[in-house]
Amino acid sequence: MACEQVFIQQLRERGFRLTPQREIILSVLHEVEGLVTAEEIHRRVQRISTTIDISTVYRTLELLEELDLVSCVDTSEAQRRYELLGIHGPHLHLVCQACGRVIAAELEIARDFDERLRTGYGFQPALDHLSIPGLCSTCAASGASPTQGRGADGVLG
Amino acid sequence: MACEQVFIQQLRERGFRLTPQREIILSVLHEVEGLVTAEEIHRRVQRISTTIDISTVYRTLELLEELDLVSCVDTSEAQRRYELLGIHGPHLHLVCQACGRVIAAELEIARDFDERLRTGYGFQPALDHLSIPGLCSTCAASGASPTQGRGADGVLG
DNA sequence: CTAAATGCAAATATTTTGCAGGTTA
């Protein structure tokens, strides 16, 4: 089922309403790639309808999160970032501390790690809800350094 | 070398000054365990000297971060959390989304994961600078659910 | 004595909330 259909169905089921604002915000989420801030969404939304307020964007994002259509992650920046789920399914986010680029990575590569957290610590990690700071290959090659944090100096030896 | 000695030495080297406020803040960081917010630090600092302002706490934390004596992580809460480095060395933080508890975990368990990020994506992760959301064993057992986010439903199957 | 640090207050920045009026089902 397409994302919009899920959205409409879930709205109906829960007694919520389909408004033009919500449609526009959902469509904007479709056209961006990677993680975006509420402000970025708002800017794009305003190209379509200039009167839509950022509070409506926040409220819609909150709603979409509740319906599991959108995921919110805390990067190390000031602003939260959001993204549409369900196209590629859940995945990890690698966030470059030098250039800010976000790289999607398969959750598979964290399988051992996930397992060890569960067996060794009784902890059930929500890895799909996480962004990993570090340096992307380009920035690492060019010798760029993180704009914040302690960097990626290979603490594991 | 003790943490305070490193601090004093680094301050001298860089032309910074050792003030009573800075000593108090550093001592408070020693006595707390796990990740603490600037506000929590400030509250404890004020038990010792009531006039110290929270802006001084922020400025000192920033300085300590620069000297690599303190690490700052973004949890999924609103406030940043800080902790003293160098006692146990760098480690991972497991943050329970239900009760807020922070569990320290060995970096070792992320070795495979780290390796795969490097070889598979050319990404150099800063895992010691990261907190992992999820559910702690107690909360998982009691059926508690995350106060935010998508939870820990085992997306890896 | 001088540059650096502090406390205070005000500014920023992001996100949330109250409410009157408009809209969906």
Added chain:
DNA sequence: TAACCTGCAAAATATTTGCATTTAG
């Protein structure tokens, strides 16, 4: 038409900054 949703404005929260004064070296 009745509950829901929106835009606006203001509030709340966390962090940063400007500045006069104090203080460490």
